[in-house]
Amino acid sequence: MNKQTLISGMQQASTSVGTLAGYMPGFGNDFETEALPDALPQGMNSPQKANYGLYGEQLSGTAFTAPSHQNERTWCYRIRPSVKHTHRFERIDLPYWKTAPHVQNDVTSLGQYRWDPVPHSDQDLTWLTGMRTMTTAGDVNTQVGMASHIYLVTKSMEDAYFYSADSELLVVPQEGRLRFCTELGIIDLEPKEIAILPRGLVYRVEVLEGPARGFVCENYGQKFELPGRGPIGANCMANPRDFKTPVAAYEDRDAPSTVTVKWCGQFHETKIGHSPLDVVAWHGNYAPCKYDLRTYCPVGAILFDHPDPSIFTVLTAPSGQEGTANIDFVLFRERWMVAEDTFRPPWYHKNVMSELMGNIYGQYDAKPKGFIPGGMSLHNMMLPHGPDRNAFEGASNADLKAEKLDNTMSFMFETRFPQHLTQFAAGEAPLQDDYIDCWADIEKKFDGTPGKK
Numbered sequence: 001m002n003k004q005t006l007i008s009g010m011q012q013a014s015t016s017v018g019t020l021a022g023y024m025p026g027f028g029n030d031f032e033t034e035a036l037p038d039a040l041p042q043g044m045n046s047p048q049k050a051n052y053g054l055y056g057e058q059l060s061g062t063a064f065t066a067p068s069h070q071n072e073r074t075w076c077y078r079i080r081p082s083v084k085h086t087h088r089f090e091r092i093d094l095p096y097w098k099t100a101p102h103v104q105n106d107v108t109s110l111g112q113y114r115w116d117p118v119p120h121s122d123q124d125l126t127w128l129t130g131m132r133t134m135t136t137a138g139d140v141n142t143q144v145g146m147a148s149h150i151y152l153v154t155k156s157m158e159d160a161y162f163y164s165a166d167s168e169l170l171v172v173p174q175e176g177r178l179r180f181c182t183e184l185g186i187i188d189l190e191p192k193e194i195a196i197l198p199r200g201l202v203y204r205v206e207v208l209e210g211p212a213r214g215f216v217c218e219n220y221g222q223k224f225e226l227p228g229r230g231p232i233g234a235n236c237m238a239n240p241r242d243f244k245t246p247v248a249a250y251e252d253r254d255a256p257s258t259v260t261v262k263w264c265g266q267f268h269e270t271k272i273g274h275s276p277l278d279v280v281a282w283h284g285n286y287a288p289c290k291y292d293l294r295t296y297c298p299v300g301a302i303l304f305d306h307p308d309p310s311i312f313t314v315l316t317a318p319s320g321q322e323g324t325a326n327i328d329f330v331l332f333r334e335r336w337m338v339a340e341d342t343f344r345p346p347w348y349h350k351n352v353m354s355e356l357m358g359n360i361y362g363q364y365d366a367k368p369k370g371f372i373p374g375g376m377s378l379h380n381m382m383l384p385h386g387p388d389r390n391a392f393e394g395a396s397n398a399d400l401k402a403e404k405l406d407n408t409m410s411f412m413f414e415t416r417f418p419q420h421l422t423q424f425a426a427g428e429a430p431l432q433d434d435y436i437d438c439w440a441d442i443e444k445k446f447d448g449t450p451g452k453k
């Protein structure tokens with residue numbers, strides 16, 4: 001159990017810029033943290049009167065009766081209970097943020113697709129107005145599937161807060177720096193890091209360095225967890241201690257504000273008179289965290305052949321069918337290539353799962369050109385894909401000495417469900433019309449004679 005105390009500058013400041021974010025290590029630990037001494041009750045959750053006049057409130061991330069190893073909840077001790085924050089809800093429109101099921105008859109999703117980076121806009125865009133849905137999969141109403149988004153953020157949310165009742169958000173920054181001021185503490189996030197924001201957690205997003213662009217995987221289903229390592233053992237891949245959960249930090253701020261809620265794909269707004277980020281102390285295992293992708297320790301082939309990319313899974317969100325994820329988050333980062341007599345890049349492939357990829361920086365080995373930082377690609381359920389002609393020719397003729405793949409970080413959101421393009425992805429976003437031509441010049445080498453061509 002971790003215990004750490006931070007007296008937060010959030011309390012005084014009108015925004016939290018300038019405060020120091022502090023973190024506790026571990027994935028899914030039972031944490032405890034207080035921003036004021038003795039704010040956290042000891043030995044019980046519901047004292048008749050909590051210290052400082054705080055209200056106790058539980059945030060349940062799983063059903064009460066979920067098996068113990070999956071059961072997640074957090075006890076918050078806050079200046080006002082959340083229910084004081086909810087008055088009448090009014091429907092608002094965020095036209096670019098879409099939710100499954102969202103199958104558009106005039107949009108074709110069957111195919112291989114690739115996009116250049118969505119350019120920054122000259123408008124002021126917040127975390128909410130700057131979210132651009134690219135694909136949706138599954139059904140939010142039955143809590144299965146996901147959506148992939150690009151965010152373009154230039155403006156901090158001011159006296160404005162948000163939570164998603166629909167989903168947990170996995171945030172993968174590509175440009176710029178953001179600060180997530182959450183009920184449970186502050187997370188500063190930059191490229192090469194990721195963050196997980198649990199379903200139901202209230203937060204405000206500030207721009208520390210803009211413009212900011214990145215990718216989001218919105219998970220409607222069971223939470224992301226660390227994959228079992230099997231025979232790899234107790235170490236390597238993503239190690240639990242490299243996940244960082246913020247220490248408690250609170251705002252005692254009275255100001256006319258809004259809270260926007262995403263609920264079954266709809267957005268509603270309510271007005272409140274104070275900051276809802278008023279949790280002075282908390283304990284539990286349902287909390288946001290961040291993770292530095294540079295601490296991911298890749299394990300791979302050290303003699304021959306190319307393993308399935310699941311070897312690079314950072315996080316997996318189960319679907320209920322064992323081994324068939326609702327979402328796998330897979331990382332292709334710097335590593336040594338040493339396999340002998342082997343075609344080293346990804347092989348040609350058709351997959352029952354749907355593969356959405358994004359480039360954080362550098363060059364991806366199967367697509368040395370055209371898949372650029374900030375760009376995305378989609379190889380949907382059972383649609384063939386693989387190295388382009390240049391990658392194939394290069395790798396099948398290469399001198400197979402040990403080689404470092406340097407300056408490379410791409411990722412995949414892989415889901416068991418087909419992914420449907422939004423109108424934005426099919427129309428407004430910079431779709432590369434000529435993407436499939438990258439395979440057009442692949443040569444027939446077969447002439448009936450044995451031997452390597």
Ligand SMILES: O=C(O)Cc1cc(O)ccc1O
Nearest residue numbers: 308309346347349355366385
């Ligand atoms: O580039 C892709 O499509 C992803 C991918 C990577 C890999 O190493 C093996 C198979 C695969 O589909």
Ligand SMILES: [Fe+2]
Nearest residue numbers: 349351355379
């Ligand atoms: Fe693939």
